[in-house]
Amino acid sequence: MRSGLSRTDIQPRLRDLVTRLYQNIPTGIGKGRTDLRLNRQELSRVLGRGAAWAVEKGMGVSEDLEYLEENGCLEGARPDLVSDKAYQRGRNQLGTLGSGNLFAGIQYVAEIYDPTAATALGLFSDQVTLTLHSGSRGLGHQVCSDHIRIMVEAAARYGIELPDRQLCCAPIQSPEGRDYLGAMSAAANFAFANRQVMTHWARESFMQALHLGPSQANLEVVYDVCHNIAKFETFEIDGRHRRLCIHRKGATRAYPPFHPETPERYREVGQPVLIPGDMGRYSYVLVGTERAYSETFGSTCHGAGRRLSRKQAKKQTRGRSLLDELEREGVVVMAAGMATVAEEMPEAYKDVAAVVDVVEGAGISRKVAQLKPIGVIKG
Numbered sequence: 467m468r469s470g471l472s473r474t475d476i477q478p479r480l481r482d483l484v485t486r487l488y489q490n491i492p493t494g495i496g497k498g499r500t501d502l503r504l505n506r507q508e509l510s511r512v513l514g515r516g517a518a519w520a521v522e523k524g525m526g527v528s529e530d531l532e533y534l535e536e537n538g539c540l541e542g543a544r545p546d547l548v549s550d551k552a553y554q555r556g557r558n559q560l561g562t563l564g565s566g567n568l569f570a571g572i573q574y575v576a577e578i579y580d581p582t583a584a585t586a587l588g589l590f591s592d593q594v595t596l597t598l599h600s601g602s603r604g605l606g607h608q609v610c611s612d613h614i615r616i617m618v619e620a621a622a623r624y625g626i627e628l629p630d631r632q633l634c635c636a637p638i639q640s641p642e643g644r645d646y647l648g649a650m651s652a653a654a655n656f657a658f659a660n661r662q663v664m665t666h667w668a669r670e671s672f673m674q675a676l677h678l679g680p681s682q683a684n685l686e687v688v689y690d691v692c693h694n695i696a697k698f699e700t701f702e703i704d705g706r707h708r709r710l711c712i713h714r715k716g717a718t719r720a721y722p723p724f725h726p727e728t729p730e731r732y733r734e735v736g737q738p739v740l741i742p743g744d745m746g747r748y749s750y751v752l753v754g755t756e757r758a759y760s761e762t763f764g765s766t767c768h769g770a771g772r773r774l775s776r777k778q779a780k781k782q783t784r785g786r787s788l789l790d791e792l793e794r795e796g797v798v799v800m801a802a803g804m805a806t807v808a809e810e811m812p813e814a815y816k817d818v819a820a821v822v823d824v825v826e827g828a829g830i831s832r833k834v835a836q837l838k839p840i841g842v843i844k845g
Contacts, residue, residue: 467665468587469672470684471594473574473840476676480572483675484798484841487570490667490674494802494845495565498558502663506553512560513545516655517662517690525666532729534690535719538658540697544648548605549612556605556656561663563600565806565845570668571597571742572841573749579833583735583753587688589835596672596685597749597837598664599742601694606653613646638711647696647711654695661690688751689729689738693718693768701763712763720754720766720831728754739831741822742769745799745842746792746812750822751835758830766831770818779814780805792842801844810844 476483492498504512512519517538520526531537563570575593578584589595602609617634620642621627628634636642665687672683696713703710721728721737728737736753743749758764774782788807792799801807825831 467596467598467668467685468589468688469594469596469686470682471672471676472592473594474592476572476594477840479676480841481798483572483672484800484843486671486675487572487668487841488800488843490671491570491664491843492562493565493843494563498560498562502558502561504557504560506557509553509557509560510545512659513548513652513655514543515539516543516658520659520662520666525663530662530665530687533687534658534662535692536658536697538655538662538690540651540654542648543651543655544645545652547645547649548609548652552605552608552612552653555608556603559603559605560656560660561667562603562660563598563664563843563845564603565802567810568600568845569597569742569745569810570599570664570843571745571749571839573597573837573839575835576748576838577836579835580735580753583832583834586732586735587738587751587753587834588686589688589751595688595837596668597740597742598661598668600657600660600664602653602657603660605656609649609653613642613649616642617646650696654692654697657692658690689732689740691718691738691740699764701759710763712765714765714768716768716771717765718768719764720752720758720762721764722754722756722759725754725759725764735834736832738834739766741767741818741831743818744770744812744815745810745839745844746795746797747817748819748839749837750818750833751837752822752826752831752833755829755832757828762830766825767821770816770821772814773816774814776809776814779811780808782813783808783811797839798841799844800842803845806844 573595575589620636621634669685698709699712700709720739723736739752741750826833
């Protein structure tokens with residue numbers, strides 16, 4: 467999200483803002499707010515409607531949906547194919563951040579590489595932004611677990627040899643394939659709704675901590691992209707337009723200028739691409755390109771990737787005060803537990819700047835702006 471605020475506007479109350487975000491957006495495994503509890507019928511509506519469900523409940527505005535991939539709802543979702551256990555796990559997790567590498571980050575625009583694209587995206591120098599990184603939570607994890615068991619058996623039945631159980635699969639048009647896509651689409655809609663609810667609570671947090679009205683904070687969605695999803699998209703293959711199932715794992719969509727699914731506001735510069743880094747250095751905003759559309763099915767990378775395992779990261783942080791180190795660098799961090807902070811320390815990740823330079827050099831994304839963190843909440 468972009469705001470109408472500059473870094474100097476929030477710096478005196480930065481800690482209050484981080485605290486308010488931490489209070490309003492539940493973090494950690496299994497955490498949820500007591501004022502948002504869904505019965506099965508209502509959760510089924512979420513799985514079918516996606517982010518639109520949240521907007522209809524007053525958590526956001528209709529304009530938000532224009533800036534979400536697929537407008538925040540995958541067609542073909544089958545809530546009836548989601549297991550009872552997945553429903554139970556997701557019942558209290560809507561509007562929650564989770565743990566691990568998931569985060570909410572207050573950042574500012576540190577550098578602009580493409581002024582024209584930055585203007586189209588509503589970004590300006592020293593502007594305060596907010597990034598939310600979360601997904602379908604325990605519900606999505608359970609959908610995956612349920613279908614791994616089914617797919618392992620299906621792969622053997624269809625004569626598919628698996629080098630690893632985690633690569634189990636089935637033909638798209640098989641009963642197992644169709645059922646998985648329906649359940650996975652329902653989980654994706656939960657993720658869209660989850661981020662929309664957190665967007666609403668983030669807006670409230672800014673207004674509460676900074677004593678501002680909605681028009682003063684002016685928090686608007688730049689874009690919402692998926693990075694672990696399979697869905698049908700149309701591409702030209704050998705001169706023919708074909709509907710393909712595109713699976714992006716650790717990758718994100720990067721549609722070019724003038725693509726019909728690129729929001730009108732961004733039509734001349736391309737779809738925004740968000741590539742988060744670590745909580746101590748920087749993240750990037752890019753836009754998609756024609757080359758990505760023709761060579762990588764409109765895809766680019768999602769992040770930097772780990773350099774150290776979680777165990778190695780914990781070992782390297784022994785005897786260190788990471789929160790103090792980060793605060794000395796100008797980053798206020800609040801987390802449910804120090805174990806996650808240790809696992810997610812900046813040095814655990816590759817330098818995302820080098821990764822971004824590679825994808826730009828390959829022509830599959832174009833840099834627009836660099837964002838630097840000043841406040842982070844984690845599970």
